[in-house]
Amino acid sequence: MVVSETLGVVAHPGGLLVDRPELSVGVSLIVSRPTGLEIRLAARHPAEPGDVPPGLDEWGELRPGPAGVTPAPRVLLPEYDEGMHLRVGSLDPAGRAQWVYGSTSVYSGRYVEVRTTVVLPPVFDYVDLVLAWPEIGFPEAVIGLSLPGRATVQRGTFSVWEAPPVAKLAAGTTPPGDTALLPEPPLLGDPRSPRIEAGRLAADPCVLVRDRDAVIVLSRVTRSGPILALEVESLARGEAATRLEQVELPHRDDFVRVRPTVALLHGASAFPLRAYEGGYSGGAGTFHATEEFAVASAEALDLLVAWPAAGIPAHRAVVPLNRLGR
Secondary structure (H helix, E strand, C coil), rough: CCCCEECCCCCCCCCCEECCCCEEEEEEEEEEEECCEEEEEEEEEECCCCCCCECCCCCEEEEECCCCCCCCCCCCCCCCCCCCCCEEECCCCCCCEEEEECEEEEECCCCCEEEEEEECCCCCCCCEEEEEHHHHHHEEEEEECCCCHHHHCCCCCCCCHCCCCCCCCCCCCCEEHHHHHHCCCCCCCCCCCCCCCCCCCEEEEEEEECCCEEEEEEEEEEEEECCCEEEEEEEEEHHHHHHHHHCCCHHHHHHHCCCCEEEEEEEEEEEEEECCCCEEEEECCEEEEEEEEEECCCCCCEEEEEHHHHCCEEEEEEEEEECCCC
């Protein structure tokens, strides 16, 4: 899991990079920082119900031996490498591929979705991105991407502990809305889940609310057809992280006891959102959680966010969604 405590400069508007029968690959988020280029990709295989991509088993792992598919040629990839799913790298000035192995998550249902995050060394102005997944017949692809310049990245990078928050302290109390009025969040691998790989970013990452030792960040808003896919990250350190570590979690599903709450404001009511994906890690005085939500598309997000376990009361955040097309 890549954890960054800085807001960098968004380097790509999102959308498909490659669309082939065996795999479509698109940008979830690319952020440039002075310390490196973070690339988050989403890939999807359009399998038939109950089917999985050639070369994979029902859990999205590689099948041993022949699987009825001709592997794609390895031209830039070495004959043997440590990758198992989508590989990501870049071309150096000599035209050689420099492969980077980051974090990968695989979700299997009526199709297989792969999320891959890598961090390349600092690169500015332009990069040749390289993709490969030979085992399923997906050929190597080189995609040229324009990037922000070094000066732009240096000016636009801020620590999440210093960037100005969007939210303001909520006045009074907001009655909760009936969560039954919200659709059940789709699972990854379900055809109803947002097509992150084909969507476009609708807002830049921003700090929603922050206390001395806890911060809630809206790290991605992707517009995918009639759906907005939100990614919210929460980080704690020091005393706040210590308080979270002391909360008893008999089961991992009890994560709700330590996570922030995110609600969609509509009229006079707040509708708590249910995550369709998420996870957390912590220890040694730190805590990090990531959750993804799906809401109906809108011109702006009107959110009520709070993190009682970390000492953050309810704040209201209005986030304009005007990045599309930039």
